[in-house]
Amino acid sequence: MELRQIQYFIEVAKREHMTEAADALHVAQSAVSRQIVNLEAELGVDLFIREGRSIRLTPIGHVFLKRMEQAMDVIGQARREVEESLDPEKGTVRVGFPSSLAAHLLPTIISAFRKKFPDVKYQLQQDSYRQLIESVIRGDIDMALLGPIPSEERRVKSEILFVENMVALVPTNHPLTSKDTITLDDLRGDAFVLSPQGYILRDVVMNACKQHGFEPEVSFEGKDIDAIKGLVSAGLGITLLPEITLVDSLPRATAKLRINEPRVTRTVGVIIPRDRELMPTEIVFYEFLKNFFGTLNEYQ
Template structure:
């Protein structure tokens, strides 16, 4: 079994089309077909079902693909580790992050880091809370910024970088818009704009309301912070939102008001795999993250 055969197999499996795979690989279609044939002959099984010009994986082909994807991650990790040990200041860091940290926290941190290490490269991907955890577990990410920091994940190490307030965002025309602070119970009868079910920020808000004996009435849902802000600005409801998402300002026709009784907060931090060794460049950024936010905390105090 040759490395080239695996590459060709994975590209054909991804595209389900031999010609398209050949174009992506910049080789002749006949070369791809020949390598797939040789691989199937060596394994003694059919990996694909041919359907005209298209192909689909057989059940065994799907099983083989899953193993090869894991093997390729190991190979890529080994290549990266060698490259970074040769020069840890030029490595690549793969980071997952949620939408709530996309506009300020992540850009600010990376910008500060690159002032010291300008040649380090980043691969960034926005994901949901559960996908961030799974991505670090399965090796898709070296680390993930996340909020709140999970406590029950046995294969992960979670480090809290800071704790932030969840504040209310109201339309400017709202009767409570002139208050310096409001009690969460004062929003009992309001229409809420929240993330869809299964989003962690929605769970935080719903739990806070339940502690006061009511369920928030959700009139509209938005899958990202900006759409939720926009719906509130349009006067379609109120929301509770991480304060950090409003650092760069908030939409016209809205007002930010702190929540008291109870104060609603979430932890924000970073997760890394417990049993997988960090590459030198990743470790460099991880230590920088902890020092950066510790310094910010001292400054704010």
């Protein structure tokens, strides 16, 4: 069994069309057909059912595809590891991030890292909180920036980079805008704009309010930070957001209020897989993260 045969097989299996697979591989269709026939002959089974010009996988073909994709992932990772071992400063970092860290934190980190390691490449994945955790576990990415850090997921290793405050965002005509700071109890009677159920930021806000003796009335929901800001800007309610999401500017017709009783916070950090090693370049990036925020925390 040759590596080329596996590559051809995977491409044909994905497209279920010999000609399209050949075009994608930039080879003649006859070459692809010949390699598939040779592979089936070597294995002693039919991997495909031929139906005119289209083909589809047999049941054993599906099993073989899954295993071969896993094998190609291992080969690809081995190749990356060899290349990056020769020069970790020219490899690739595969990192995920949620929307709440996209506008300020991620650009700040990458900008600082690129000054030291300008030749490193990046594969960035923005996704939901729980999907990022699963992506790290599956190996789609090797680390993810998250807030808050998961405390009960044993399949990943977590490193807290810093703790940040949650602040209230209210319309500018809200009675509380005359105050420098507020208490969480001041918001007890307000309508809240929050993420939908199942989103981690909603859980952070709901848990903080419940611990303070009330459950917020949710008037509207927004699936991302910008949507929530927009709804508050329209005067449809108030919300609590991580302070980092408001660093650069406030939405029009809104005010940011600090909460001093009790402080509502979330941890922000990075997760990596517990059962596999990071690639050499990613180790450099991971250590940079810890040192970068360690220095900032000491300064603060």
